[in-house]
Amino acid sequence: MLYNYTSKEKMKRKFRKSFIYKLYFKLKNWRQNVSKIKYILLIYFLVVSFSSILLWTPWTQNTSFEFNGKVETIERISYVGALFTTSSAFSDTGLVVVDTFKQWNMFGQAIIAVLILLGGIGIFTIKIFIINWVLRKRSTSLSEINLVNTERGGIKINQTAQLVITSVKFLLACIILFGFILTFYFYYVEPSTTKGMEAFLDGNFISPYKNWSMSFRFGFFHVISAINNAGFDIVGSNSLMPYYLNYGLQIIFIILLVIGGLGFPVLYDVHNYIVHKITRKKTKYHFSLFTKMSSVCYIFVLIFVFLISFTFEITASGHESLWNVIYIPKDGTLNTLEKTNPLLKDYMANGDMYGSNFDKTFAIMFSSFSTRSAGFSTIDMWNLTPASIAIYLIAMFIGAAPSSTGGGIRTTTFAIIFMSIINRIVGKPKVVAFKRTINLETVKMSFQVTLISVTLLIIILLITISSLDIHGGIINSSYSLDEYLGMRNYGIEHLMFEVSSAFGTTGLSTGLTKELNTTSQIAILLLMFIGQFGVSSTLLVWGKKKNYFNRYDYIEDDLVIG
Template sequence: MTSGFYYEVIDLSRIHWKPIKLSPQQTLALGFAVIIVLGSFLLWMPAASVEGSSLSYIDALFMATSATCVTGLILVDTATHFTHFGQIVLLVMVQLGGLGFMTMTTWFAIVVRKRISLRERLVLKESLNQISIEGIVRLIKNVVVYSLVVESIAACIFAIRWSFEMPLGKAIYYGVFHAVSLFNNAGFELVGGYRNLTPYVDDFVINTVSMILVILGGIGFIVMSELIDYPKTRQLSLHSKIVLSVSGFLVVFGALVIFIFEFSNTHTLGPLPVFDKILAAFFQSVSTRSSGTNTVDITSLRQATQFFMILLMFIGAAPGSTGGGIKVTTFAILIGAMITMIRRKEDVVLFRYRLAQEYTHRALTVTFLSLLLIFIVTMLLLATHDYSFLMILFETTSAFGTVGLSMGLTPHLTFTGKIVIILMMYAGRLGPVTLSYALQPKNKKELYHYPEGKITIG
């Protein structure tokens, strides 16, 4: 009788390996996660920080998430903590995060004349919030060209302006960095000292160019493409009409409210001449939509102004843009649905177009999931941080809307707080609906319907 170990040789060639099929939403979620992780390791390297001030990995992960999700919340001063290498890593992540990694990947595929598959077109559709895949490759070409042209023009103007106060090489570097950051609504800056753009509150050139960049990046590439083609086509889609009208209203209304609330505040608009007050009010109104830059001290604003800015950050920019929030189209549909209900009508009508109920359901879902996320994160931060409710709500909404404005809480976040805000920025960039689709298993078609019921509402 013998004893011993027995083993069986498995022929791996006979095993049928099934490739993992990811949905478009899962591909987007995974792609952004990969960029964040890679970027975090680069920022963690000693070469990314000035000598003797390397980041811990959690801080590097936070900064990488903030850049890739084009948020702009910072734990350390971008201008003084990072070397040129670290700043360039941040800028590359901002560009990839703003335009979307699939946009950049597709652009390179087009350059080398690689065929774009149907699956890739579906992911692009999800990335740019398009209704269909028709014309998606043409839109990608336009997106990259428009972005590079706008950023280049703005970089030249910034460089000329800053050449009056610094060497030409540094001015060009500043111009490129801020043009890319502002167009992608990221909010990273090189002024230093956590001052953001407050030293330029009365600078007409920097304020105007910055606002134009933020607005162009915030209205979305679909709208930008239609505006460029408008002289030939003489028509705009319903989407573009809603985005332009609602965005314009929110910018003007926001500036008016900020101007009124802060007119006599000696720490913000009070000491400024009337024209500079108007300029600063418009800048803050535009910035709260998603850019994260400011020319007045956010912590010195009145509480009414800070709460109003939370509302603007929650609404955010347009679909398919570099901004976050629930989006202006969602806000428009909600207002339209409310008016329809009050008037006892059946259809939501915008610009003489009737909207299918699917849009109202999606708008309600996006808004409810967004509010739920903000409530949960706010409660978690309140439980782990000894700061005011308004400060924590402001920071949470800023992270969700990928805005980047801060009342000063971010540098004081605990380890738990950093993790929570990282997840919030990630969810805000992907969108709550896209993220929920990515996390759930494959949807199966229902083979039956329940009987209809009736309840009382209101």
């Protein structure tokens, strides 16, 4: 006897034979078998792809922009440019190929802010936070916990949910608190800079002074960008240079940069320490090894970078130094003597472009903080000495702490390598830090990550060299024979600075990123993701679940090395 299917059952049978159901079943099966890292990268890819299409559409872009009484026509950005901006925002880097304040309307800037927040805190981290704190569900699956551990790293599995809730609550509280603080600051305080800088900027920035709606937008956009160490700004074409003498604003930014750069485990540790003190427990609180290592290394690198940069800048005698730059406007023609040119004489009389010695020292200090994966600048990086450029790119290569909003090889990796070399010199067989022995595999992995990172940076550097004019690009190189008056020349050190900035997801630039060709932009784009996701995690993407290499070993032999 034949069974008569109902219309509903017939629809189900028909749907199960359809392409959509088969595709869904395959994706579900793939999700169950794929590694966590590949799954996270797929989600990241989908988010970036969708967001880049949104930024590419006319809905998010300005067609014209008016400031200082002038109306400027804005060309629509290419898809590669939109993809680059999306990747830079999601990886919390800050390198841009267009001016954020001009190119994007409020909707576009809002998308960039959301991308910065998602990339900085983490998509799966936010998911855990919503499930556990917003929806008040006490249970979290092991799969979701493992995804967060893979995304952020450095989190103990038994602390994941509580650590995420505590850290994200603290970050959101900081965003709200400092968002309103900056709103009031931008409303009541005018941008302040030197006479030379004022001429250099030439009004190419926006001031939200005495404008509540713009101050509110400026306040919260920059708080999100700063606490996530993103480096994006909507002030102008030269980052925070219009606020060069606004030390209060810069101190607020420094606080936000440090909070975002230390990492979730450190924030959780500090929270527990404060609770321990408030409850007045008699036992002594012990910070984790991660907190001690990352914090000490963060401070050590910061002080070292500041002292080296300060020393080289103050002792430099040439014009290529922050200490000696005097900005001369283009209308103060150089073919006339200072004595016969009143305009040029006026600028010479007003002193250096970067103001007093205190102003310059504070600028170097802010820049040193900014190299810790932040990306905001109050100076033109092109004015730094080659030595400062070198030490800054090393600092950006090291990056911020693991489980933070920054990139690079991470502070703990650098600390392990540094201690390993010192221990080798003094004859100690193992790496010991704060009365704890570091696992040998961790030490090996630190050296491998650093070596692979250096190799990767060299490869990307070679690709970006194609953007120089001597290789068909539009960037005027320092080796070009056509050195016109007023035209900047760039060398390998400037390209390396951009590459290191991308890898450390820092966002500091000497002005080259906008001039890179498409191939170089795509290479930088990939490097930003590797820097944010981590070299070790990126390597694991290509790994197989089954390892056939440990089934047998060859006979050991020795080899002479250097």
